[in-house]
Amino acid sequence: MLNDRLTPLEQLRTCLNERASTRDENIKQLSQVIQEVAVISPRLQQLELKCSRPRCGFSALTWTNNVAEGETISPYKDLYSNVGGNFDAKSGIFTAPVDGLYVTAISLRLSENEELTVYVKHNKKGLDQSSATDVCRCSATVEDTHACDVSVLDMKAGDTLVLFLETDNTDYENCVSFSCFLLS
Template sequence: MTLFLPETPKVAFAASLGGNGLTKTTSGNQNLIYKDVLTNVGGAYNAETGIFTAPIRGVYYIRFTANGPTDFPMSAVLYKNSDSIQLIVHEQPSGEGSDTASNGAALMLEAGDTLSLQLWHNTQIWDNSNHHSTFSGFLLYSIRTTDTNAAPLPAPPHVNQRITLRQVSDGERPSTRPRGVRRCASFCYPPTSSPSGIFTAPVRGVYYIRFTANAPNDFPMSAVLYKNSDSIQLIVHEQPSGEGSDTASNGAALMLEAGDTLSLQLWHNTQIWDNSNHHSTFSGFLPSRHLQRLPALPHVK
């Protein structure tokens, strides 16, 4: 008997707000419709509504970027199914000039789940034909519900994590001490110990890792990515710049051996901030089949 497996659809989209100027609301939240489509493989993004609909159950990598003048609050808030906040970019005024901020994560979605961005009440966002403010994503891998009696097909482990800092109240001043990880919001393979905030690579391979930090501008901000607790891989670090708040992120494709660990530290005399809306995040995934060690070449004299 020949076994036919359904083909996994190819899904990738990227769109910009477009237009030529400011979008601002002072009378309630406003849906953001990214009309200038750059990519829409699979047609899962609707440029008329600004809504992405997951065609199948799986893990999707989603990222968005917001730009705006710094004389007024800026926001872009990612909602799932129109009611559950997944991620946020939100900055307070900091004087003259403009700023750009982004956030993103690997998200577990069911078929039919929707993602869209909103502009919060009394905030603004800006774009033009150069695509400052964008919304994009792609399917990393599908996760199918299989017959429990059927033998599993051999496959590399699916790895995906999204972690946010411990929830604090909106009015609480950020601490200069490292905060613990609040929860591991979604993963397909358990490579992370949620209470410790440590990601452990289950197999040798190239992983894409990204983290975002948010904090008020009145004190230094940091988030420093360490491998095996001692080797600095990447950093976000900003000096005080007055009033308001800021968001910064960093990321890279990193080669990890099985058992290598990644964790974030808050440097001495710095701060970071988060609440239940997920301003400060730690995310990563294994984008392709893991790499096996090749046998050593014979010594030739």
């Protein structure tokens, strides 16, 4: 991207150094360069706008003890990163700051002999929780004590993601990590 920006300037330098031998030639070549800059200026503005998008993402870990079926898993005990501050560790809700393509991931590790399923719900801005859709789900069992899932989804500014527990889990501490970041 930076090379794309520098190429016209390098061409200008080459043009002025190698071919410009008189004042009139310099003026003519400088006029051509001004025209070229006018052509690439809107493209540079678009690139700057793309590059100025906010950075956002989080990675958090918590335990599932004393969480009832269908409840959100919160609060998060360990918040490893929260770039942009869009994840509320107390409620367990991530709110998309801008429209874009997001990656969300969950992983689960069981500590005792049981089965457990967790899932992420995507709720579009302005809709109630009953209209939320599952976007990421993982299950761990006695045989497979570790599980993970990753999903890519299109979100609008204000949309939310929340992690839920599918089955009661009151006796054991099972480790759940939840992450999301803006891809583009």
